[in-house]
Amino acid sequence: MALRSEHSTVYVALYFFIIALFTLTVGASGGSGSKVLSLLQPYDFLYYSGVRAYYGGEWAKAAELLEKSLQTKEALLRTRRQCHDDCVASGTDALNKLDSEEGSMWDLWALDWIQQRAECLRFCIGRSVTPTGQLPVSNDIEYEFDTRNPYNFLQVTYYKLEKLKKAASAAHTYFVANPSHLEMRNNIEKYRRMKGVTEDDFQDKEIEKHWILYDAAVQHEAFSDWLQATEKWKACVNETLWQTDECRVQCEVAPQPLPEDRGVDGVDGVFEKAAAVSLSLLSCRQSCVTQVATRPGRISAQEDFLQTQLEHLHIAQFKSGDVSGALQTLRSFLLFYPSDKDSLDNLQLYYETLGGDAESHGMQPAQEIVKYINQSLQEKKLLYFGVENLNFNFTDPDLWTPEDVVPASVRENWRAEKQKINEKINEGDQLEEVDDSGFYAGGPVPQVGVTITMDDEALNGTNRVVLDGVMTEKECDKILQLATVAASLGDGYRGRRSPHTPHETFEGLTVLRAVKLSQEGLVNQSDTRLLHELGERVRTLLHSYFRSPAGLFISFTHLVCRSATTDEQEGRMDLSHPVHVDNCLLEPETKQCWREPPAFIHRDLSAILYLNDNFDGGELFFTKRDAKTVTARVKPSCGRLVGFSSGPVNPHGVTAVTRGRRCALALWFTKGKLYRDMEREEAESLWAADGKGVLKNNNEEEEKEGSAIAGRNARSHATKERSRGRNIVMESKDEL
Numbered sequence: 001m002a003l004r005s006e007h008s009t010v011y012v013a014l015y016f017f018i019i020a021l022f023t024l025t026v027g028a029s030g031g032s033g034s035k036v037l038s039l040l041q042p043y044d045f046l047y048y049s050g051v052r053a054y055y056g057g058e059w060a061k062a063a064e065l066l067e068k069s070l071q072t073k074e075a076l077l078r079t080r081r082q083c084h085d086d087c088v089a090s091g092t093d094a095l096n097k098l099d100s101e102e103g104s105m106w107d108l109w110a111l112d113w114i115q116q117r118a119e120c121l122r123f124c125i126g127r128s129v130t131p132t133g134q135l136p137v138s139n140d141i142e143y144e145f146d147t148r149n150p151y152n153f154l155q156v157t158y159y160k161l162e163k164l165k166k167a168a169s170a171a172h173t174y175f176v177a178n179p180s181h182l183e184m185r186n187n188i189e190k191y192r193r194m195k196g197v198t199e200d201d202f203q204d205k206e207i208e209k210h211w212i213l214y215d216a217a218v219q220h221e222a223f224s225d226w227l228q229a230t231e232k233w234k235a236c237v238n239e240t241l242w243q244t245d246e247c248r249v250q251c252e253v254a255p256q257p258l259p260e261d262r263g264v265d266g267v268d269g270v271f272e273k274a275a276a277v278s279l280s281l282l283s284c285r286q287s288c289v290t291q292v293a294t295r296p297g298r299i300s301a302q303e304d305f306l307q308t309q310l311e312h313l314h315i316a317q318f319k320s321g322d323v324s325g326a327l328q329t330l331r332s333f334l335l336f337y338p339s340d341k342d343s344l345d346n347l348q349l350y351y352e353t354l355g356g357d358a359e360s361h362g363m364q365p366a367q368e369i370v371k372y373i374n375q376s377l378q379e380k381k382l383l384y385f386g387v388e389n390l391n392f393n394f395t396d397p398d399l400w401t402p403e404d405v406v407p408a409s410v411r412e413n414w415r416a417e418k419q420k421i422n423e424k425i426n427e428g429d430q431l432e433e434v435d436d437s438g439f440y441a442g443g444p445v446p447q448v449g450v451t452i453t454m455d456d457e458a459l460n461g462t463n464r465v466v467l468d469g470v471m472t473e474k475e476c477d478k479i480l481q482l483a484t485v486a487a488s489l490g491d492g493y494r495g496r497r498s499p500h501t502p503h504e505t506f507e508g509l510t511v512l513r514a515v516k517l518s519q520e521g522l523v524n525q526s527d528t529r530l531l532h533e534l535g536e537r538v539r540t541l542l543h544s545y546f547r548s549p550a551g552l553f554i555s556f557t558h559l560v561c562r563s564a565t566t567d568e569q570e571g572r573m574d575l576s577h578p579v580h581v582d583n584c585l586l587e588p589e590t591k592q593c594w595r596e597p598p599a600f601i602h603r604d605l606s607a608i609l610y611l612n613d614n615f616d617g618g619e620l621f622f623t624k625r626d627a628k629t630v631t632a633r634v635k636p637s638c639g640r641l642v643g644f645s646s647g648p649v650n651p652h653g654v655t656a657v658t659r660g661r662r663c664a665l666a667l668w669f670t671k672g673k674l675y676r677d678m679e680r681e682e683a684e685s686l687w688a689a690d691g692k693g694v695l696k697n698n699n700e701e702e703e704k705e706g707s708a709i710a711g712r713n714a715r716s717h718a719t720k721e722r723s724r725g726r727n728i729v730m731e732s733k734d735e736l
């Protein structure tokens with residue numbers, strides 16, 4: 001990627017620029033140099049120095065500087081926030097005069113107020129931060145911190161310093177924001193197997209509290225624990241409001257780029273310029289809604305984030321018996337959506353239950369929500385005025401904005417855009433059957449005894465196939481046995497609730513884990529070899545059947561068993577695996593599929609090899625892009641293989657497993673060598689290292705067990721080709 005190599009140039013330029021500024025600052029401070037040094041230094045300078053130390057192999061220094069850059073950035077945000085609060089508290093004088101007798105000089109009092117606030121902030125921030133530390137950082141540095149890249153450097157640095165717990169935490173922190181980073185996933189697996197590292201060490205250092213609360217609330221809901229759910233949703237709403245406020249304050253106190261000057265042709269007088277500055281500020285504040293609602297590692301924000309929380313809170317309160325609380329939350333929600341039919345019906349129901357009306361119960365909407373909405377509405381009014389009359393560009397982050405706030409001309413533009421989207425959706429309907437994966441079903445099946453049971457036509461779709469006879473009964477038994485033993489030994493997934501439904505448990509085994517277990521003599525080695533070989537068998541079959549235009553590499557293999565729990569299973573409405581597409585995020589409403597993380601965007605071909613049929617439910621089904629219209633169903637049985645291209649032509653899910661245990665070997669293939677399964681190669685090299693390996697070790701540079709970590713680093717130099725362009729700054733820091 002061009003961006004990556006550009007970075008190094010940017011770094012060098014940035015480095016000299018910062019050095020020059022830094023030297024000037026320290027030089028100018030003369031005798032009071034020590035005072036300057038005790039102030040907050042520029043965190044971009046610290047980061048850059050840390051990166052330099054990293055490349056120089058000065059690990060202790062690199063760790064110190066990188067840590068300090070993160071801490072300094074955090075301290076800078078806190079300082080600005082504190083100064084904002086102090087200056088707001090002490091700066092009411094000039095504002096009061098706006099309402100006074102001398103109101104005729106309102107413009108001067110307003111300017112006086114602005115000047116006082118500016119002076120207060122300048123003095124306050126200057127007490128804690130060096131002048132260079134106050135300068136805005138470049139977009140590149142912002143990008144580095146936003147994508148948590150300092151943790152990418154830190155994880156290798158800690159590893160070199162043998163601080164494994166810290167390394168595990170840094171790796172995890174980075175991975176949360178970069179979930180499709182394969183090398184980091186591999187590293188994390190390695191840390192997991194290292195002595196002295198425990199599950200608790202995988203801590204996200206940058207985790208935001210509202211996401212913890214959100215996930216906890218959803219969990220409590222899944223288990224119908226309504227009291228706990230209420231508590232968590234309440235805390236989540238408060239935390240979301242607080243985070244939004246934090247973000248909004250930074251719009252005021254952090255340096256902002258001035259709106260573009262229209263140059264020599266510019267006709268802007270002072271008021272036009274001031275209007276542009278104020279519109280930028282308001283737009284920045286509004287964008288905080290999106291910022292707070294975007295999970296790390298995701299590109300898009302969660303729509304209606306705060307409003308969704310209120311809806312959930314309302315239901316949790318009602319279910320836990322707090323009807324007054326539910327009524328108050330419902331009234332808060334109705335401020336956003338005053339004509340929402342379900343909410344109005346519920347409101348009526350509450351009035352009837354409690355008798356009287358809301359006022360008679362003192363149930364006003366929450367004050368914070370009232371304030372939030374009033375503030376936001378006023379900002380939107382100003383912003384839309386700017387859009388209509390001052391050529392300002394503004395993207396409204398909210399869906400709840402009332403129509404009458406938006407000027408007619410802007411609404412007209414929206415309507416035209418919506419029309420375009422509808423046309424696209426219709427196009428999407430027609431495109432539904434078009435697959436641009438490059439696969440073309442219908443090739444030969446090169447294995448004796450394997451038959452084509454269902455093709456595209458029988459499966460009602462594109463690039464889908466069901467093959468039978470891929471495994472013998474004996475082979476199925478062997479792999480089922482392997483799954484059972486591994487689960488009883490405690491694989492990572494043992495006894496875990498399924499990530500998809502609370503009514504099932506989930507066990508999983510990878511090839512590498514199986515090899516390790518067989519090395520320890522805990523499972524049968526021939527079973528492990530079979531597990532490995534099946535990957536190759538399926539690859540050969542599908543490569544041929546789908547007439548794969550290029551090489552096909554195994555990207556991930558997972559032996560997965562789903563078991564019905566002992567709870568009540570009757571009348572289950574949920575799915576064992578909700579409808580999804582394997583390589584993109586399906587949005588059934590628009591029939592779009594977004595190829596962005598956390599989807600596994602490198603997956604090109606999917607395969608599921610079934611091992612048994614002695615369970616109830618658990619059928620695989622394909623749907624249209626609406627995720628509702630079922631186009632085909634497949635009942636699992638031993639040796640049955642389903643193969644399909646991983647893209648948007650093949651949304652699929654699994655019906656609830658209501659009795660017994662359903663086991664299958666899931667395999668994903670990729671056309672990009674870059675994304676081949678490194679764990680598989682590691683497993684192969686373990687066999688080779690044992691001296692008993694008949695398997696080919698594709699990776700000549702791979703080091704032997706015991707120095708596998710160092711080996712990966714050595715190798716990454718030798719395989720620059722593979723990693724180039726994937727890392728922002730350098731190849732070798734990614735993979736251990």
Ligand SMILES: O=C(O)CCC(=O)C(=O)O
Binds near residue numbers: 577582
């Ligand atoms: O087990 C199955 O039949 C399908 C599983 C699946 O779709 C997946 O893991 O992505």
Ligand SMILES: [Fe+3]
Binds near residue numbers: 652
């Ligand atoms: Fe899938």
